[in-house]
Amino acid sequence: MRRSIRNVADSIKLAVSMEEQSILEIAKKANLDWATTQKWLEALTSMGMVIETSKGNRRLFRLPDTVDQKTLFGIPVKTDDANTIRYIYSTTRKLWKEKTGEYPSRSHVQKVLAQVNKDLNLSLPIGWYLYGEVCILPYDSDIEYNFVNFEKKDIVKVSVEKAVNELLPLKSTRKLRNYLYEKNHNELYLHKEKVSYMRYGSPTFESIETLIHLLLEMIPFLPKNRETTQLFTEYIGVLLDVKKSFSNKMDHEQSMKIWSFIFNSFDVLWSIIAIESLRETLLETKKYPAEMLEARLSPRLVEQQDSFITLVQQLSEVSELEKMYEMNESDLTPEMRKLRKIKGSVKHVEHKGEADEKEVSESLRKLGFD
Numbered sequence: 001m002r003r004s005i006r007n008v009a010d011s012i013k014l015a016v017s018m019e020e021q022s023i024l025e026i027a028k029k030a031n032l033d034w035a036t037t038q039k040w041l042e043a044l045t046s047m048g049m050v051i052e053t054s055k056g057n058r059r060l061f062r063l064p065d066t067v068d069q070k071t072l073f074g075i076p077v078k079t080d081d082a083n084t085i086r087y088i089y090s091t092t093r094k095l096w097k098e099k100t101g102e103y104p105s106r107s108h109v110q111k112v113l114a115q116v117n118k119d120l121n122l123s124l125p126i127g128w129y130l131y132g133e134v135c136i137l138p139y140d141s142d143i144e145y146n147f148v149n150f151e152k153k154d155i156v157k158v159s160v161e162k163a164v165n166e167l168l169p170l171k172s173t174r175k176l177r178n179y180l181y182e183k184n185h186n187e188l189y190l191h192k193e194k195v196s197y198m199r200y201g202s203p204t205f206e207s208i209e210t211l212i213h214l215l216l217e218m219i220p221f222l223p224k225n226r227e228t229t230q231l232f233t234e235y236i237g238v239l240l241d242v243k244k245s246f247s248n249k250m251d252h253e254q255s256m257k258i259w260s261f262i263f264n265s266f267d268v269l270w271s272i273i274a275i276e277s278l279r280e281t282l283l284e285t286k287k288y289p290a291e292m293l294e295a296r297l298s299p300r301l302v303e304q305q306d307s308f309i310t311l312v313q314q315l316s317e318v319s320e321l322e323k324m325y326e327m328n329e330s331d332l333t334p335e336m337r338k339l340r341k342i343k344g345s346v347k348h349v350e351h352k353g354e355a356d357e358k359e360v361s362e363s364l365r366k367l368g369f370d
Contacts, residue, residue: 008032012040016050017079020060029079070138072129072278073296075288077137081124083150085137088113090145091160099168107131107173109139111180115163116156125288127281130274132177132189136282188221188277192270196263203259208243211262212236223276231308235269238312254318261318265311272304 008030015021015029027037041061044050053060063076071077077085092112096104104112114133117124125136170176174193181189195214201207215236222229242258279293 008036008040012037012044013049014079014083016041016044016061016063019078020053020055020062022058022060026061070140072134072136072138073300075125075136075282075293075296077125078287080150081287082137084122084152084156085113085124085135086145087150087153088116088156088160089139091157092164093141095161095164096168099164103141105173106139106141107176108167108170110134111167111176112160112163113139114180115166116159119159119163120152120155122152122156123285123287125282125285127278127285128186128189128274129278130271131173132180132186133184134278186221188218188273191218191221195266199259199263203246203255203262205243205246208239208246208262212239212243215239222273223280225276227305228272228276231272231305232269235265235308235312238315242315257318258315261311261315265308265315268304268308268311272301272308275301275304 011030011032012026015026021029023034023038023041026041027034030037032040041050041052045052045061050061050063053062089109092109093103096102096108111132113124113135114126116122117126126133127136128134167176167179170179178190178193181193191214195211195218198207198211198214215232219229219232222232239262242262246255246258275297279297282288282293283290
């Protein structure tokens with residue numbers, strides 16, 4: 001039976017990978033003849049979607065370093081991994097619909113994938129990001145996933161059904177996240193949920209104190225990155241100052257404004273932590289060199305660091321604290337000088353009280369930051 005143009009195009013795109021391959025190798029993967037494969041590769045090359053190189057008389061083709069796969073941060077995914085991921089997405093959607101009469105949420109599909117990845121040790125490109133484990137090739141409910149057959153297909157299908165049955169009762173994304181954070185014993189993300197949930201409470205001296213203690217408990221579980229840890233502890237320092245100036249008799253409008261700035265700045269701080277977490281966990285998959293991840297993640301990281309500094313300045317102003325930053329280079333710690341090189345203009349938070357400083361410093365020492 002004659003294959004449709006779309007089917008042929010999808011087969012070609014799936015067969016091309018980040019590794020150089022000959023026309024014959026790609027034709028075999030795509031289950032197409034040599035001439036058809038050559039024609040399509042030349043068309044994709046002319047559109048910049050495929051790169052052609054040569055070794056001797058051999059014409060070789062590969063995906064460009066930055067691929068239009070709508071991947072997270074443009075990080076590339078190997079063809080074999082992409083085939084497995086798409087199969088899991090497609091099977092999850094089908095099984096979920098059969099069991100519930102409804103299509104699964106994006107969060108549920110991603111979490112099924114993560115469960116299957118662990119269950120079968122597939123080593124897919126999955127890392128911990130904003131709301132838990134995510135795949136570099138995200139699930140898109142608008143896509144009809146086509147995939148090439150692969151060796152472990154039947155085993156994977158059994159694992160997908162097992163994961164679907166496990167996660168079906170967890171209807172809300174909040175319950176889903178908490179369940180998986182607990183199952184994976186991820187204290188950093190469990191604490192993050194507690195902090196995030198506090199935003200729905202009332203701003204009081206006691207609630208700010210509770211928030212500070214939750215943040216201190218998070219420090220041992222942060223990604224092992226000195227700059228991010230420094231930003232995190234400086235944020236705690238600002239909240240200590242907010243606590244000192246905060247009164248339960250404060251005007252409600254002003255206290256709510258402070259509360260809003262506290263959590264707006266935490267959201268941006270968490271995105272910084274999540275990027276570092278993603279970097280660490282992707283490195284553990286051994287799929288990507290550190291230099292490549294640095295190139296893809298650093299622009300977003302620097303952007304978020306700058307946003308965080310701005311929000312914390314606004315928090316300082318709205319809570320009527322003294323200026324929290326000083327521009328004098330001699331006042332900067334070595335860590336903050338390093339941060340200034342990264343972001344261009346990191347400023348130093350003024351010195352905290354001796355008792356407060358001791359509590360933060362002790363948490364840092366436990367992490368090995370002397």
